[in-house]
Amino acid sequence: MFSKKTAEQIQLETRPSGNGATAFYNNPKYRGWIYQSILFVFIIGFFYSIISNTLDNMSAQGIKSGFSFLKTSAGFDVLMSLIPFETTDSYLRIFMIGILNTILVSIIGIIFSTILGFIFGIAYFSRNWLIKQIAIVYVEIFRNIPVILQVIFWYTVFNALPIARESLNLGDAIFLNVTGLYFPLLVGESGSGVVYGAIIAAIIAVFIVKRWAKKRQELTGEQFPVLWSSLGILVGLPLLALLVTGIPFHFDYPALRGFNFQGGVSVIPEFLSLAIALSVYTGAFIAEAVRAGIQSVPKGQTEAARSIGLKESKIMSLIIVPQSMRVITPMLNSEYQSLVKNTTIATAIGYPELFTIFAGSALNQVGQAIEIMFMTLAIYFAINMVISLVMNHFNKRTELSTR
C-alpha cells in the first residue's frame, strides 16, 4: 500500500540536493516565516523611528497636534466657493470648500474629456483622411505635453484677454474678459415646479418605453423606434408643461455695472484654464483608449453584421461599441482617477481646490502637516474609490461572461 504523502514531503524527497535540503531553513514554509519576520521587524523599526523623530521634531518646533485647529478661524479669503464663506469662517469650512471645488472641476473635466475622447477616438476611423489626421495630431500633441504647462498656458491666454469694458461679446448674453466668462442664468418663477416635475416624469416614461420596447422585440421581433419616441417624450412633455404654465422662467443676463459684470453665472479664469487643460489632456488619453477599444473588436464582427444586412450606423451602435466598451471601461476608470489626481496642479495657477487652499494656504498657517496631509489624501482616495466603484459597476454590465 502507498501511504498518502503531502506535497511538501514529496517535494522534500525529490529535491536534487538531497539531505541538506531537509534542514528547516530550506523548508519553504519556515523560510517564508523567517522572511516575513525580518520584514515585520524592519517595518516596525522604520515606523518607530519615523514616529519618534516626528514627535521630537514637532515638539522642538512647537507644532501642536490634533484636529482642534479645524474649529479656529482661517482668516484668509478664497477666490471661489460654492457655499457662502467669510474670512472669519473655520478651517473646516475651508476644507469643505476645497472638496466641493475639487469635485466640481473633476466632474466638468470628466464630462468634457469623455466627449472629446470619444469624438477624436471615433474620428480616427473616419473615411475622411483629413479628419483622421486631425485625430492623430490632437492625440499626439496634447498627450505629450506636461499638463501643468498646458494649465499655465491657458491661464496666460485668459490673462491676455481684454478688460471688462471691452469684453468679447456673443449676442449680448455671453461675455468673456480677463476676469472670466459670464453667461445668463435660467431663473425659475412660481409654477416652475410643474416643469421640473414634467422633466422627471419624461425620464421615467423613457425608461418604461425602453423596457416595453425590448420586451416587445423579444416576443414579436418587431422593433419600436425607441430613440425617436424617447426624444419626443423628453422634449414634448416639458414643452407642454412650459406652455400650460405660461413659461415660468426668465434669463438673468450678465450686465456691465461699474467695473465688472453683475448677474448671470460667472466662471473665473482659473477654473476655465484648469477645466480646459484637464479635459484636453485627459481627452487625448481617452481618445487612445477608445481607439484601442474599437480596434480590439475583430474585423469578423463587422463583416458578420454586414452579411446579415445591418445598416452601418446600427453596426457601430449595436455591434462595435458594446464590444469595445469592455476594453474602454477599465481604461476610462484609470483615466478618470488620474484626472482627479491632476486637479492638484490648480495650485500652479491658484484655483482654490482642496490641495491649493487646504494643503497649501491652511497648512502654511497652521503648520500641522501630518493631520492636513492625512485629511487631504483621504479625500482623494475617497473620490477615486467612488469613481472605481461606479466604473466597476458599469464594467460588470459590459464584461464578457465566460464559463
Next chain:
Amino acid sequence: MSVREFKPLPAQPAPDATTGPIAWVRDNLFSSPFNIAATVIILASLAAVVPGMVDWLFISANWSGTSQDACVKDGACWVFISAWSQQIFYGSYPTEEIWRVNLSLCLLAGVIALSFLLPDRLRNKVAVPAFLLLPFICILLLDGTMLGLTPVTTDLWGGFSLNVLLAAASIIVAFPFGFLWALGRRSEMPFARSVSVTCIEFFRGTPILALFFMGSVMLPLFFPADVTVDKLLRVWIILILFMSAYMAEVFRSGFQAIPSGQYEAADSIGLGYWQKTLLIIFPQVIKVSMPNILATFVMVFKNTVFLLVIAVPEMLQVIMSALSNSNWLGGHAIEGYLFVGFIFWACCFSMSLLATTIEKKLDTGHKN
C-alpha cells in the same frame, strides 16, 4: 414551368482610375456629402490659421540678438530663448563646470547605447551594473566634493538637464524596488503581500503633487533633528517611491503574461526560487514589459515639470523666472511656453514612437 434564358450583360469598360492621386482624393476626401463638407470646412480653417501662424513663428520672428531690444519685428521673439538658453538647459550651474553636466548626460547616453550594442552574453553582466551605478556616479560628478572638483551645491542644479537626469536616476533606482514590490504582490506570504499592496496602492493613488509636497513639508520631520536632507534628495526619494509603484504594476502585468509552463519547467529542472525568478522569468518579463516601461518613463519625465510647484529650478521654472526678469518684461510668455512645450513634446513623442517600434518587434513572440 418556363426556364428563363441566360442573357449575359454586355462587358463594361474597366473603371477609370481606382488608384492614383485623383482616386485617392475622391476616396479619402470627397466620398460622401458629409465628407465633402468636412473637408471644405477643415481646409478653409487651416487656410485661415496656418499662414498667420507660420508668419509669426518663423518669417517675421526675431532670431538674432542678445537682448530684448533686438526684438523689433512683430513676430515671435526667439531671442528670449537664445539669451536664456544656458539657464534653460543647465540652470544656475557655473559656466566653467558645465562639462560635468554634459559628461553625465553623455554617460547616460553611453550606458543606454551599451545595453543595445553589447552582445547578449555581456549585456547582463556589464549593462545592468552600469545602469545601477550610473545615478550615483552622476551625483558624485555633479556635486564634485568627493572627486576633488569645485563643489556645486544642489540648488544650482537645474534646467532641462535636471529634468532628464532626475527622471533617469529615478527610474533606474525604481527598477529593483518595483521588481521587489511586484514579487511581493505575487508572493504567497500574506504579510509580505499586504505590505507590497499597501505601498503600491498608496503611491499610485496619491497625486504626485501631494507626494512632492509631502517630500518638502513632511520628510524633514521624519529624519532626526540633526540630519538635514537636501531638497533635491527628498525629491529624488519621492520620485523613486512613486516610480516603484508604477513599475511594480508594469512588472505585475509582465509576470501575468508569462505562461505558467515557464514556471513549471523551471521547477522541473530543480531551480530554486531566485534562480527561477532571475534566470527564467525576469528576462522574459523585461522583454514583455519594455513598451510599458518606456511609457512609465515618459510619464515620470513629464511629471518632473510638477517640481516647479515646490520651487525646484527645472526647465519651466527657469522660463517662468526669466519671464519676471526686469530686463525682459515684454511678455514673452507664449514663446517660452511654446519652447518648453515643443521640447517635451519632441522627447515624449520620440519615446512613444520607440515604444511602438519595440512593441511591433516583440509582437511575434507569444501570440502566434
